[in-house]
Amino acid sequence: MFFKQGRYSGLINPIAGIIDLLVINLLAYYLPIQFQSPTLFHTYISLSWIIISFKTEFYKVYRYSKVVYILRLLFVQFVFFFLILYAFIGFFKQPIISRLALGQYFVFTFITVFALKFLNYILLMQYRERVNGNTRNVVVIGKSKKANQLIKVFEERREYGYMFKRQFSPRDQNFDLIACFRYIVNSNIDEIYCSVSKLKDDELAAFINFADNNLKTLKFLPDNKNIFSKKLKFEYYDYLPILSLRDIPLHNSLNALLKRGFDILFSLTVIFGLLIWLGPILALLIRLESKGPVFFIQKRTGFDNKEFQCFKFRSMGMNDAADAQQAGKNDMRVTKIGRFIRKTSIDELPQFYNVLFGNMSVVGPRPHMLKHTDEYANRVDKYMLRHFVKPGITGLAQVRGYRGEIEKDSDIQNRIKFDIFYVENWSFFMDLKIIVQTVINAVSGEEKAY
Known part of the structure; x- marks a missing residue:
């Protein structure tokens, strides 16, 4: 990654x-x-x-x-x-x-x-x-001839940079799936290698869900199970075939460099072309209408599930519920100037500083409040997959109508569905398309922009 x-x-x-x-x-x-x-x-x-x-x-x-x-x-x-x-x-x-x-x-x-x-x-x-630089901590799940061969590769081919930590056998009487997951989290394991033939279908599904929700890379020693019906990528470790569950385009360093280069150029253009003169005007209007800081700074969850300070123009009067309650329709906390900048998405413009600093990208899954990340990680399957890439000022879910307040479970479920699609199918042209659609939506107005 x-x-x-x-x-x-x-x-x-x-x-x-x-x-x-x-x-x-x-x-x-x-x-x-x-x-x-x-x-x-x-x-x-x-x-x-x-x-x-x-x-x-x-x-x-x-x-x-x-x-x-x-x-x-x-x-x-x-x-x-x-x-x-x-x-x-x-x-x-x-x-x-x-x-x-x-x-x-x-x-x-x-x-x-x-x-x-x-x-x-x-x-x-x-x-x-x-x-021992540039290493990955790995565990192997299952005891089989191929699993032992893989461990031998890890131990003998040190130039690959894999640090084998432990082997678990689901067939052992004292095997505890929860204890296995706890070890993986506590030992900072990066990659999990499963011998599919040694796992029951429900155990296989559990490992897939665990890896998705805990930002772990999951790979398989192949056999003839239903796992072959999925979209998989073959890799070879010293002539030993390994299957990868998903290939994330932005984990390719050249794609990441292209996206980062575009982010820097685009954010500098917005900062020096728009914010440099619009910022002082908005600052004056915000301070004239209500007391408090010009910027609203909130901790949010970003890339690799790390916290960062997200910047916005303050659109509400000072209140104690800002970090726990989303803005709703006809929300009394929103000021008059706040209603305008939220409707036109101008309140998000300071996030281009986040982009320049490297906390965010122009396009990506929208960053959520820490409270919501904790809540949805337990409620929404595959929720944590969205943290495999940097959060964005705008995203695929937002241009498809899933922005703003989450009123019902289907709102967050559909948002995550689009976020995961973006993570797994990113392209530079998709980013450009999302940016153009965002500008169109901002000009024409959106139903949930309040």
């Missing part, structure tokens, strides 16, 4: 991508290729490299990835890079470019990126094996 529990391994692939971009641009600058427009070439080759990398998943290298897999990534990446490189001559009509010099540039680029890719791969393995 990106930045999970203070680990910064999610930065490795983005940094590698930046270094590769520097390499392809520096080589193009220093080699005698005779560009008519160097700026055009640098822009073209940089954008092309980024697009190809996303399409080929060039930086999607896992801790258990093999050398053959990396060689395949390099081959596919540079086949497309070669075609894009020579297409520049015809596409932009560059007759004076030396084809030989362009070929030399391609070879030098391939050798340099190849060396850097394997250097990164080897150093990271050595870091895990010798320093």
Whole structure:
């Protein structure tokens, strides 16, 4: 998970991508290729490299990835890079470019990126094996031949960075499912590996629900049970097949970097383009109507179930129920200016500071009050899955009509359904679509914006 529990391994692939971009641009600058427009070439080759990398998943290298897999990534990446490189001559009509010099540039680029890719791969393995850095705490559920093989992989292949902690056997007479769950939580276990053939259907369902509601990664040693009917992803640990229950797009470091880069640019645009002049006007109006601070600051639950201070323009008079009771229709606590800024969602604008600070994203599941997180985590199945990503100023549930006050159980259930869909199916274009729809809704007005 990106930045999970203070680990910064999610930065490795983005940094590698930046270094590769520097390499392809520096080589193009220093080699005698005779560009008519160097700026055009640098822009073209940089954008092309980024697009190809996303399409080929060039930086999607896992801790258990093999050398053959990396060689395949390099081959596919540079086949497309070669075609894009020579297409520049015809596409932009560059007759004076030396084809030989362009070929030399391609070879030098391939050798340099190849060396850097394997250097990164080897150093990271050595870091895990010798320093015990970038590790994941794991438990294995079930005693079987495959489970024992997996434990052997964890113990012998130290370069993978898995710290095996304990094996549980549901077939033992003294096995206690609740005690097992308690151990996983108290021991800060990151990943759970289940031998599906050793679990009853109700035990399997219990582990799935537990992992979903406690932000734990759950994986399976495959067999012929109904688990194969689900959407699963195959991974190989030293030729041992492992099944992953769900693949979350934003756990890919490049996707996370793309989203974070957009968040920073978008939040800076709003802060310097809108808040810098609108903020003082609203501050004056809020203070003229009622006593109290301009900003309403409230603790909310964010990424990885961590608390953070969420900012809003104050829209209510000072009251003791702000941290426990949501605003309802015709709520007497809401001021006149507060009613306007809530209706137009202007009260949410200070959350762009949260986005800039990294507590929130522009788009994501809306952060809930601590009281509501505690309440709904016990009442709504899969509720905690929404905390696998950063909370957002707006979200899929909000543009689909599930914003504001939760009046009945179906409101929160439908909101969580859309939140989980967003977490499991994120794309950059989905974010853009949600932002556009949010602006449209803010202009046209929403029924539950009160």
